Amino acid sequence: MSMEKREIVLKNGEVIHYLEQGEGKQVFLFIHGNFSSSLHYSPLLKRMPSDIKILTPDMRGFGDSTYYRRIGSLAELAEDMYLFLVAKHVKKASIVGWSLGGGVALELAASHPEIVEKMVLINSTTHRGYPVFKKDEKGQMLLGQVYESADEMAKDPVQVVPLLDAQKNKNFAVMNWVFDKTIYTVGKPDPEDNTLWIQESLKQRNLPDADWALANLNMSNQHNFYNAGTNAISKIKCPILHTWSKQDIVVPQYMVLENVKALEGLSKLVIYDNCGHSPLVDVPDQLTKDILDFLNA
Numbered sequence: 001m002s003m004e005k006r007e008i009v010l011k012n013g014e015v016i017h018y019l020e021q022g023e024g025k026q027v028f029l030f031i032h033g034n035f036s037s038s039l040h041y042s043p044l045l046k047r048m049p050s051d052i053k054i055l056t057p058d059m060r061g062f063g064d065s066t067y068y069r070r071i072g073s074l075a076e077l078a079e080d081m082y083l084f085l086v087a088k089h090v091k092k093a094s095i096v097g098w099s100l101g102g103g104v105a106l107e108l109a110a111s112h113p114e115i116v117e118k119m120v121l122i123n124s125t126t127h128r129g130y131p132v133f134k135k136d137e138k139g140q141m142l143l144g145q146v147y148e149s150a151d152e153m154a155k156d157p158v159q160v161v162p163l164l165d166a167q168k169n170k171n172f173a174v175m176n177w178v179f180d181k182t183i184y185t186v187g188k189p190d191p192e193d194n195t196l197w198i199q200e201s202l203k204q205r206n207l208p209d210a211d212w213a214l215a216n217l218n219m220s221n222q223h224n225f226y227n228a229g230t231n232a233i234s235k236i237k238c239p240i241l242h243t244w245s246k247q248d249i250v251v252p253q254y255m256v257l258e259n260v261k262a263l264e265g266l267s268k269l270v271i272y273d274n275c276g277h278s279p280l281v282d283v284p285d286q287l288t289k290d291i292l293d294f295l296n297a
Contacts, residue, residue, distance in 0.1 A: 017064035018057035033099030037063030061206030078107035110232040126255035154208035185276035245275035
């Protein structure tokens with residue numbers, strides 16, 4: 001299967017690079033996570049039937065897409081995804097979002113409910129944000145102490161600096177180590193895929209901004225240390241499948257359960273036993289089946 005990226009210019013001037021496969025009335029939009037790109041979805045893409053059109057973009061500042069204007073929120077990335085669907089003449093799509101991509105999917109479903117048919121959130125951040133708090137001199141988290149800006153957050157010695165340095169210096173070994181320790185806590189990708197995906201992760205140019213956007217994400221009506229919340233979660237009307245994995249050390253279970261609770265009546269939860277933060281690597285057959293069963297139900 002060819003993994004050639006195409007490109008399209010959005011109305012806002014950003015150039016989005018993306019993968020496209022399949023033909024059919026059904027359209028799926030796959031939204032990747034932090035430190036990722038469209039190519040991290042290849043295990044799913046390989047397993048998807050050819051009668052479904054699948055669009056898998058690199059978001060602004062990730063992969064090969066441009067980063068002309070800095071983002072301050074996941075809502076801006078969601079608006080990019082909306083403009084991307086418009087540019088591709090898509091009237092309705094089912095959205096799949098992994099990790100940070102789940103937060104983008106939630107914002108998209110809230111701001112443009114008319115375009116989102118169903119949604120799958122793979123080990124997603126909570127709609128109340130993924131916190132980055134200040135650290136003491138020992139590197140311990142100072143709970144509730146927040147950064148004032150993305151540029152200040154860029155100096156966080158634990159959660160940001162090591163990854164930012166790896167991306168700036170194209171340090172494959174460091175990024176590989178980070179993925180091994182945090183994402184691939186159960187299975188490991190085959191070396192060829194791993195090399196490709198780490199190289200894609202090193203292309204990211206918006207890490208402090210993405211982390212800032214994640215910390216500031218708050219679609220609830222309660223304060224999350226960073227802001228008071230927009231209550232945009234109440235605007236989501238589509239059915240949602242949530243996945244979580246018992247060996248996920250990146251997204252704790254409470255985050256996924258917060259999403260399920262906030263979207264009660266619309267939600268179905270699937271939990272994978274022997275699986276880390278990437279069901280794409282650990283249980284790709286099961287994940288594909290669960291997604292297709294849900295989206296075709």
